[in-house]
Amino acid sequence: MEIKKDILWRSYLCLIGMGIFAVAIVGRVVFLQQVEGNYWRNMSDSLHTAYMDLDADRGTIYSEEGRMLSTSIPYFDIRIDFKADGLRDKKKNYFKENVDSLSRALANLFMDRSAAEYKKILQEGYKDKDRYFLLKRDIRFDQYQQLRAFPLFRLGRNKGGLIVETKNKRINPFKLLANRTIGLARTNSQNVGLENTYDEWLSGVTGKRLMRRIAGGTYMPVEGYDIEPENGKDVITTLDVNMQDIVETALMRMMVQNECVHGTAILMEVKTGKLKAIANLGRQPDGSYWEDMNHAIQKGEPGSTFKLATMIALLEDGYITPNTMVDLNYGRWPINRRVVYDSEPHHLTNVTVKHAFERSSNVAMAKLVYQYYQKKPNEFSAHLRKLGLDAPTGVDLVGEGKPMIKTTANKSWSATTLPWMAFGYEVTQTPLHTAMLYNAVANGGKMMKPYLVNSIQEYGQPVKNFEPTVVMDSICSSRTLAALKDMLEGVVLKGTATKLQTPYYRFAGKTGTALIADGKRGYADKIYQSSFAGYFPADDPQYTCVVVIRNKPHAAKFYGGSVAGPVFREVADKLYALAVKKPRNLAGAVGGLDSSMAMKGGKGSEWRSVAATLGLPYNGPLTSSNWVSADVKGNKLAFEPVKQQSGTVPDVKGMGLKDALYLLENAGLRVVIRGAGKVTTQSLPGGTNIGKEQTIIIELS
Known part of the structure; x- marks a missing residue:
């Protein structure tokens, strides 16, 4: 009996102990969750780093x-x-x-x-x-x-x-x-x-x-x-703000005046291929205009400005001369169940090829190409491909449209493809292709690759430079080139662009008026693309300019000479007055960038303040008493002390004018200044002993 009680007492004691322990655990859990929960959650979060x-x-x-x-x-x-x-x-x-x-x-x-x-x-x-x-x-x-x-x-x-x-x-x-x-x-x-x-x-x-x-x-x-x-x-571009403003303003004026759908204007430097300005304007739903798409690199049928390429093929193959006669059929020529029309009505029949080009006759171009290439159409296509009109220009912009020059291998080739190609239909290219071709004529036959960037720089120091690139040394013979230039000038003097003439200088170019399709509606809405491509001044070409504008349906004014031509003329007038007639460096030099990119020597304490304020890493001593030369090495500013010994000429090369004057005049020298910017040369080398009343000449650039 005593043994049984002893066992029961021990069992109850264990049970009570376990109950107390369970209650303690539950209490601790409640305490951790309700009382210290936020603390431990924050502690857990603080352990998570990334x-x-x-x-x-x-x-x-x-x-x-x-x-x-x-x-x-x-x-x-x-x-x-x-x-x-x-x-x-x-x-x-x-x-x-x-x-x-x-x-x-x-x-x-x-x-x-x-x-x-x-x-x-x-x-x-x-x-x-x-x-x-x-x-x-x-x-x-x-x-x-x-x-x-x-x-x-x-x-x-x-x-x-x-x-x-x-x-x-x-x-x-x-x-x-x-x-x-x-x-x-x-x-x-x-x-x-x-x-x-x-x-x-x-x-x-x-x-x-x-x-x-x-x-x-x-x-x-x-x-x-x-x-x-x-x-x-x-990135240091080839663009010039002044020129861009001139081009953009001229294009905007015509776009607003004629309620055009969209347009582009390209300005290219003849000798280098640098793109000095590209304006792109598209009409917005509220009637305003904005640069919503880069139309300069969008492909489409070029229209009559393409006739320059047609002339190159015909002249180079020796089939015609500028004086060859061609019948314009009063501006209407039926062929293979279709009819070629001249865009502007006239009553002309037998005229020279030069006159037909100046009048922008579609009939003449179609007849000549069909006459000489109908049995070997791929020969005509080969000429166009040789001019690079079937490949992208390679301009440093993503999204350039790939042009198309058809051959008989194309599924869409038909009995009328060849004559229609002659005046800029059934081929596609970008306005930039047109600019590249006309620029080659202006540049004595040498075709340049268009480009937009001069250099990549870090702290004002070049990391990578881009130079002009020659695509083709000569697009044609010198005889053909002379004929082309004469015909392009003739367009302005007595052709479709006579209203654009100016007594102050001569320019050359070609108008274009193309009827374009509007999706499923086809050609019913009479939407025209107006274009003008040319260069100025004609006797010493400096700039090539191409203007392409899409007009609204049933526009009252749509001819290339009256829509795109005035834009070209306004750009040419202003640039001739600013940059051609009175030569001056509008574009400046890459080394002439603003002060944010200029590296000049100077007082150590001033450079230390600049580096600290801008958070720029640097190497070299910068104190309140020393003078330093500045450079960039290994992604850091690098400073070298400039030795200044009493009685000798200070070395001020690389310094700004203020610091250079301070040092030179304190050394007892009379200073003659030439130029502006930072010191590039000094007539007395640094370290030279100073004589009495001695003069030093410093040149800045």
Whole structure:
């Protein structure tokens, strides 16, 4: 009996112990979840870290004379760490002492909330001990500068809790000007224009930042664990802002006046192939115009400007001369159940080939090509292919349309394909192809590749240069070239462009008027494409200009000479007055970029201040007493001390005028200045002993 009681007592004791232990476990679980839950959840979150991308500063796109065409400007997100040591210091009480004045300052700066409202949200963040409290998004640099001096924030991150996150937004300072050619740098969609082509250079190398996950699923940066990004390089284009403005303005004037659908105008430097301006305008639903598509590289049927290529084939094969007679049939020629019409009505019959070209006769071109190539049509196509009209130009823009020159192997080849090709139908090419061909005639037969970028630079120093490229040394014989030039001038003097003549200079070109199809409606709406291609001045060509404009249906004015021609004439007039008649370097030199890219020697302390303000890495001593020469080496600014010995001529090469004058005049020299910019040469070498009343000549560029 005693044994049984002993066993039961021990069993009850174990049961009671297990019950107490179970209750303790349940109590601890409840305590952890309900009382200390937030603490342990935050602790768990703090153990989660990850490296996140740190975007590099995107490079800037410049015009040839150094103006910014596309650049990134900084915007800032402002956050507060309400668990910063200073804010939680009970002895100093920084937050309570500064919250009122900070709220007033924020209200005055942003003017979107009252001081009381700002105070309320700041107090809520402080109460919640939010480590990554978002105060304001996307503030400008000038606002950020003011905000840094506000109460509490001027104490810095550890005491004031200020967290600043920098991000960049891409802008085109000139807005419409060459907008589509320069392109857009977009985060969530495909870049276009030069922003796309040179994205690898512009974007730089992404860095890394260690981020710690905190409550709420957000991340905050961990200081001291950044892998700095490598900023993008700068792109120096061939574009000229002044010329672009002239071309864009002339095109816009005609587009608005004639309510055109879309148009493009290309300006090309004859000797080099540099594209100085590309304007693209499309009509928007509200009637305004914008650079919505790069029509300069979109392919289509060129129309009568293509007759230049036809003439090259006929003249080169020796089938005709400019004085060969051709019957225009009063502007109407039936062939294979279709009829070729001249775009402008007339009553002409037998005329010379030169006169037929000047009058832009479709009948003449179709008859001649059909007469000499009907038994060997691929020979005519071969001429066109030899001129490069079947391949992209290779311009540094993504999305260039691939042209088409038909042969008998094409499924769409028909009995009328050959004669229609003669005057620019049943072939496709871009306006840039037209510009390249006409530019070759202007350039003495030498065909140049069109291009848009002079160089890639870093801190003003070239990383990669692009030079003019010859595509073809000669597109034809000298005899054919002379005939072509004479005929192109004849178009202006006594052909379809006589109304464009000017007494001040001569230019050459060709009009084009093409009826184009409008989808399923075909040709019923009478939509015409007006074009003009030419160069100026005729006796010493400097620029080639091509204008192509699509008119609205049933437009009252649609001939190439009256729609596209005036745009060409306005561009030629202004550029002749500015850059041809009175030669001056409108485009400047690549070395003449603005001060943001110029590297000059100077006072060490001033360079130190610049490097610190802009956050630029550098090597070399920079003190308040030394003078240095500046360069870029290994992605860093590199400074070398400039030796200055008493009684000797200072070496001021590479310095700006202010610093050079200071050193030279303090050394007792009389200074004669030539040029502007930074010192390139000095008449007395550095280290030379100085004589009495000695003069030194410094040249700047």
